[in-house]
Amino acid sequence: MIIAIDGPAASGKGTLGKRLAQHYGYRHLDTGVIYRAVAKMLLDQGFELTDEVRAVAAAMALDPTKFDHPELKSQRIGDAASVVSAFPKVRDALVSFQRQFAADPPGAVLDGRDIGTVICPDADVKIFVVADPQVRARRRTLEARGRGEEADEALVLADIIRRDERDRNRAAAPLKAAADAHILDNSNLDIEGGVRAAIAIVEAVLARR
Numbered sequence: 545m546i547i548a549i550d551g552p553a554a555s556g557k558g559t560l561g562k563r564l565a566q567h568y569g570y571r572h573l574d575t576g577v578i579y580r581a582v583a584k585m586l587l588d589q590g591f592e593l594t595d596e597v598r599a600v601a602a603a604m605a606l607d608p609t610k611f612d613h614p615e616l617k618s619q620r621i622g623d624a625a626s627v628v629s630a631f632p633k634v635r636d637a638l639v640s641f642q643r644q645f646a647a648d649p650p651g652a653v654l655d656g657r658d659i660g661t662v663i664c665p666d667a668d669v670k671i672f673v674v675a676d677p678q679v680r681a682r683r684r685t686l687e688a689r690g691r692g693e694e695a696d697e698a699l700v701l702a703d704i705i706r707r708d709e710r711d712r713n714r715a716a717a718p719l720k721a722a723a724d725a726h727i728l729d730n731s732n733l734d735i736e737g738g739v740r741a742a743i744a745i746v747e748a749v750l751a752r753r
């Protein structure tokens with residue numbers, strides 16, 4: 545079984561993806577990390593984020609053993625990722641890695657922006673997670689402060705809005721809900737409530753089979 549989770553920045557996709565994977569005994573891939581890793585590679589090598597040729601080369605040299613680098617979580621790298629992810633050739637270079645991950649048994653949960661629309665259009669269950677931008681900014685700010693980082697909530701909100709706009713308006717695989725996705729608004733839910741709502745969606749889909 546493949547569960548596809550998409551949604552805007554900091555909507556809780558990764559948290560939900562991890563919990564659903566634990567619940568069903570599946571593997572989980574946070575695909576945002578892939579684009580973050582490509583952006584970090586480019587910046588580390590001193591290249592411009594607008595250098596498409598270097599960005600494609602970085603995507604082709606992707607090293608999944610580096611996906612847990614703490615710097616990948618930073619706002620700077622998240623913003624950079626949304627620049628390089630707009631290049632269609634960068635996205636093309638990353639498709640087979642994601643599809644292979646999705647296909648391996650026993651099942652997989654992938655979260656990102658284009659999982660239900662492009663990477664796994666035949667996913668068994670598609671969930672599009674949303675939350676009010678202010679709520680997302682608040683959560684992300686608390687998360688950063690919890691790591692001991694300084695975070696200005698207004699700047700975090702501006703970053704989220706800028707990134708969502710870029711992701712929604714790019715030509716290649718823009719952020720959008722698949723026609724057959726279930727919308728889950730977790731603005732007024734805590735993590736446990738969001739997980740329960742998502743499991744209810746998955747179970748309802750399975751029961752209809």
Ligand SMILES: Nc1ncnc2c1ncn2[C@@H]1O[C@H](COP(=O)(O)OP(=O)(O)OP(=O)(O)O)[C@@H](O)[C@H]1O
Nearest residue numbers: 553554555556557558559683687730733734735738
């Ligand atoms: N329902 C919820 N209630 C409260 N906090 C939540 C909820 N869901 C997620 N969070 C918190 O919000 C923050 C963002 O969640 P998460 O990292 O899962 O979002 P994301 O959509 O994967 O982000 P990104 O777009 O950066 O990949 C985290 O601190 C997480 O613990």
Ligand SMILES: Nc1ccn([C@@H]2O[C@H](COP(=O)(O)O)[C@@H](O)[C@H]2O)c(=O)n1
Nearest residue numbers: 575576577579625626629656657658707
């Ligand atoms: N399937 C995806 C996943 C991510 N992106 C881009 O990467 C940026 C960072 O993603 P996070 O989920 O870690 O916030 C994001 O803003 C997108 O530009 C993508 O294009 N497709």
